Amino acid sequence: xxDIPAIYAVVxxxxxxxxxxxxxxxxxxANALVVSAVATVGSRIxxxxxxxxxxxxxxxxxxLAPVAVEPESQRQGIGAALIRWGLGECRRLGYGVVxxxxxxxxxxxxxFTSASQFGxxxxxxxxxxxxxxxxxxxxxxxxxRGMVRYRxxxxxx
Numbered sequence: 001x002x003d004i005p006a007i008y009a010v011v012x013x014x015x016x017x018x019x020x021x022x023x024x025x026x027x028x029x030a031n032a033l034v035v036s037a038v039a040t041v042g043s044r045i046x047x048x049x050x051x052x053x054x055x056x057x058x059x060x061x062x063x064l065a066p067v068a069v070e071p072e073s074q075r076q077g078i079g080a081a082l083i084r085w086g087l088g089e090c091r092r093l094g095y096g097v098v099x100x101x102x103x104x105x106x107x108x109x110x111x112f113t114s115a116s117q118f119g120x121x122x123x124x125x126x127x128x129x130x131x132x133x134x135x136x137x138x139x140x141x142x143x144x145r146g147m148v149r150y151r152x153x154x155x156x157x
Contacts (some may be wrong), residue, residue: 010068055148091136095115115132
């Protein structure tokens with residue numbers, strides 16, 4: 001619990017607005033953070049990653065959102081390390097699909113591909129290429145067509 005204010009500060013600084021930090025807080029209060037981790041330098045928290053449940057029709061998947069690294073610690077591989085660790089945890093917990101809204105060039109290096117190739121749609125007004133899927137095991141997204149349903153806390157962003 002002592003990490004909560006530091007996580008809020010890191011996420012807010014990384015996005016230069018409060019929405020994503022409020023999202024993490026709301027997901028935490030709702031006990032909806034399936035995977036959550038911090039990165040530290042010494043004893044200082046410099047990054048955070050969160051995964052929370054979403055559904056694609058009736059299929060339970062996870063959303064990677066958000067991943068944040070304080071501005072002065074960015075471009076050092078901290079965010080990538082958090083994502084890789086988090087994806088490993090999601091796989092270990094038995095999840096098959098992770099959804100992310102983000103930059104294709106960045107998330108593509110972790111294996112995320114366009115959700116449209118699976119027939120998966122986003123409820124938000126975003127460029128279609130920004131909604132991406134990662135199959136944590138072979139063919140995990142096969143036949144998972146439909147709209148991604150995010151938790152109500154995502155309305156804060």
